[in-house]
Amino acid sequence: MLLVEAGAAEGPEMMGVPSAWPSLMGSAADWGYVTVPQPGMDDLVLPYPRGKGLGGSSSINAMAFLRGHRAGYDGWARHGAAGWGYEDLLPYFKRSERAVGRDPAYRGTEGPMRVSPPADVHPMAPAYFAAAVEVGHPVSVDLNGKDAEGVSWLEMNIVDGARQSAADGYLRPVLTRPNLTVVPNASVSRLSLSAGRCTGIEYSVGGHSHSAGADREVILSAGTFGSAHLLMLSGIGPADHLREFDIDVVADLAGVGGNLQDHPLAGVTYAATRPVPSGPNNHSDVVAMLRSRPDLSVPDVELLFLTIAYHPPTLVGPVHGYTIGFSLMRPYSRGSVRLASSDPATAPLIHPNFLGDERDLSTMVTALEMAREVGETRALAEWRDRECLPGPVVRDGDTLRAYVRQVTGPYHHAVGTCRIGEDPLGVVDAELRVHGVSGLRVVDASVMPQIIGANTHATVLAIAERAASILTG
Ligand SMILES: Cc1cc2nc3c(=O)[nH]c(=O)nc-3n(C[C@H](O)[C@H](O)[C@H](O)COP(=O)(O)OP(=O)(O)OC[C@H]3O[C@@H](n4cnc5c(N)ncnc54)[C@H](O)[C@@H]3O)c2cc1C
Incomplete structure (x- = not known):
């Protein structure tokens, strides 16, 4: 498995200090969007910070861990995200956390x-x-x-x-796995697509271009801004908008980038x-x-x-x-x-x-x-x-x-630009596969159909846990 990340493997020293989180906005660990x-x-x-580095925004966030009212998830299921109601997600929320005395x-x-x-x-x-x-x-x-x-x-x-980021909780303890290669400081520029299938990625490290093929599939987890951006750069998105930039349309998905x-x-x-x-x-x-x-x-x-x-x-x-x-x-x-x-x-x-x-x-x-x-x-x-x-x-x-x-x-809780749904504006199906393209899933905050009633990190982890369970059967 290859994990490609645009930011550094380790962030600034202050990243670990909980009270220092506001100072990370505008630092090298922030994409610095506006x-x-x-x-x-x-x-x-307005400035719109997003984490850049292993752990993504969980490495610069304010560390609040909240799930949100069950009604939010039940709303997803009612509005077309079959199997994503609160009771469906509860095992994955539980799997992600260690909460003592609850x-x-x-x-x-x-x-x-x-x-x-x-x-x-x-x-x-x-x-x-x-x-x-x-x-x-x-x-x-x-x-x-x-x-x-x-x-x-x-x-x-x-x-x-x-601070315990998602990288601290999930990734750093398994970095020695022989089937895992992590490439930091590597910016993905496009998905490689051939005959309606995602076959890999193109990325650059220090100004040098590289490509990597996928034996099985590509999981896009570039966040609510990054995932929609990469899909559109690769020809997956609203056809008229892509044509404005002379991008060949691979899949005309009107919902990509909407619903922010x-x-x-x-x-x-x-x-x-x-x-x-x-x-x-x-x-x-x-x-x-x-x-x-x-x-x-x-x-x-x-x-x-x-x-x-x-x-x-x-x-x-x-x-x-x-x-x-x-x-x-x-x-x-x-x-x-x-x-x-x-x-x-x-x-x-x-x-x-x-x-x-x-x-x-x-x-x-x-x-x-x-x-x-x-x-x-x-x-x-x-x-x-x-x-x-x-x-x-x-x-x-x-x-x-x-x-x-x-x-x-x-509040830095951007979601929704690649939302789950089977309607014309849905971008991924209930198993997070991108409509109209095989070998490609999106797994991050962008798939949320509606913003949940709380800070978003805990829900992103539950989505990731559920995706892991789908992938491993
Ligand atoms: C300042 C701030 C404070 C926050 N506070 C809280 C909080 O207290 N509690 C809470 O619940 N939520 C909080 N959040 C929100 C929460 O952290 C996010 O919802 C969550 O981390 C999003 O996860 P994600 O996987 O969707 O995206 P991200 O965590 O943003 O991860 C996307 C990753 O993809 C990488 N990437 C993007 N594009 C490319 C590319 N082209 N090539 C290679 N890599 C790429 C990025 O560098 C990043 O590592 C905060 C967010 C911010 C920014």
Whole structure:
């Protein structure tokens, strides 16, 4: 088996340090993508980090490990991804993780990814937890178990104080296998296709071109941007779009690169009464999955209790501060990944279409008010000096909407550009085989038909576990 990765085998030293994850954005371990101007956000162009190196984005992510409400997966199955409902995926979630002291009906105890709530909590975290309870939110003892709603200690991939990426959990322990060759710093430029079959890949290392043939099949796991990009460069995608770039059409698959989704993320930022320490974890020991309206049947808002001030660099924040982040778990906006050029070295056009659907903007304003309600509690009084962003005077609907348009950014959970489906916009079948081409599967976040109601890494691992099971029969 040949594993080809564009980035390095080992990342910067800070990669292992949980609190250093924000510094990895813009580093050599990040592809450094940006969005096209976002019409729903006054045409702002946003950085859109993606991990480059073994472990991919799991090597630069914030290590939060959340599954999402079962309704999300059941929605996949109902909308054409047969066999991908929650009960179907549960064995694969369990197989991926080692979670101690949890309900074994829902949680795995033998998997490679060691996940747990924070061992040492941040000094501010108990006040955050108490604040969410003070305003009446329910407590969930395990958001990854039966009870996927409420305020909870966040489970993370942190082992003995260090990040555990997917490469740490799955790959590094088996690098000595005789049937595995890993080639880092190797950029795949195209899939090799012949008579409707994927026969291998073309890639380059240090400016030199190489090709590799596949005896059995090629598994494309280049992520939501990379997989759609490579399919289109290889002639698999919307025919009209490919012809604009003189690319021979191998399979006219209209869905490739469409259906891009992410959770929009923004925050209310406070000045603190004193310096907020960095803490041992990822700056967010507490999380809450909540409903923005009582008539909803599942949570649609995540509140993320950050012990750093997290806001766009264009806005002036406090010297010592903290942010209550808020994000939509069921956004309506849909975007796309499109070619900018037929040159593989040119980044694709990434258009997440944040706040493109009016309903998302409106729920973001409700979520801001939910964050603010928690931020104004007695439990946080010892930490709260004052609200800085948007600031206490920003109260009416129009100014709140303007603020949300100014500060929203990606939660980095891009999915959906090669989605499972048998309809005309489906890209892969239920066994993740690309329609119209043999010998080729896609296995990564891009196959999710709809974004799930949580951070995406745990679900990508379950998809990969399921793919492994399909491949090995
Ligand atoms: C900054 C950040 C923070 C995040 N925080 C969290 C979090 O706390 N919790 C959570 O659940 N999720 C988080 N996520 C999201 C989560 O990490 C991703 O959903 C998940 O890792 C995606 O996995 P993937 O396999 O689809 O793609 P990726 O992990 O992005 O992997 C794709 C791989 O393919 C390689 N590749 C791409 N193109 C080529 C090419 N042409 N040739 C060779 N190799 C190529 C890339 O270098 C990369 O290694 C975060 C993501 C980011 C970027």
